[in-house]
Amino acid sequence: MxxxxxxxxxxxxxxxxxxxxxxxxxxGRFCCFSxxxxxxxxxxxxxxxxxxxxxxxxxxxxxxxxxxxSEENILFWLACEEYKTIKSTPEMITSANRIYTEFVQVEAPKQINIDCTTRANITKNISQPNLNSFDTAQKLIYCLMARDxxxxxxxxxxxxxxxxxxxxx
Structure with missing residues (x-):
């Protein structure tokens, strides 16, 4: 909810x-709180x-x-945090493609504001994602949130x- x-x-x-x-x-809203x-x-x-x-x-x-x-910033950051916990390759591929489609690709529904080099690197490597695939973009978004x-x-x-x-x- x-x-x-x-x-x-x-x-x-x-x-x-x-x-x-x-x-x-x-x-009941935040289950991890004591x-x-x-x-x-x-x-x-x-x-x-x-x-x-x-x-x-x-x-x-x-x-x-x-x-x-600018909600896409925290949504992307949180998606990246969750992505880094993935253990299986099929799940990693599925999640990487979802993050890419939702946040990274040009004209994505929640497109994040990153430089064209970072976007191009992610696009080039999305077919073979790893747990660090979004690190550069996540750091850029983190800095944007922290600074602004x-x-x-x-x-x-x-x-x-x-x-x-x-x-x-």
Whole structure:
């Protein structure tokens, strides 16, 4: 289920009176959490890595990027992270082709903004993918997010609202 932080936070502002009540809102949303999912939101400002290693941080950042029409960046980055965990060659080929078709090829539905050399190298090698096939593109997108999107996210009403609503434990 897609989680929309804007409407969720509006709901929280209207109906949630404490961080403890956020457990009810987020119950079952982030299975890897052993505590309130937004308790660590204040640590997201320490680095983009802190943000991206937290499922709730990823979701909040994705929602922010969606509002800026650049959601493809985090979707690509996450797809690459998942891709690097693949163990079987057939699964790697299938996943590499999906990532290429969805994000890399010219006119892809969620085409990422990478230089033509990187795009050409991926295109040339897509028929024989390996676990490092998307590393250069992933690093470029990571740098783009870290340099441009992440600072705007930290200043955004969305992140500030998360902090006010329950990000501090």
């Amino acid at each position: 897609d989680l929309h932080f804007g409407s969720l936070l509006q709901c929280c502002k209207n109906h949630v009176s404490s961080v403890k009540d956020l457990n009810v809102v987020f119950k 505590k309130d999912p937004l308790v660590d939101a204040d640590t997201w400002s320490e680095s983009i890595d802190k943000l991206l290693t937290c499922k709730a941080g990823q979701a909040a950042f994705q929602e922010f990027l969606r509002s800026e029409y 999107c992440y600072p705007r996210f930290l200043k955004s009403d969305a992140y500030q609202s998360i902090l006010r609503t329950g990000g501090k434990g």
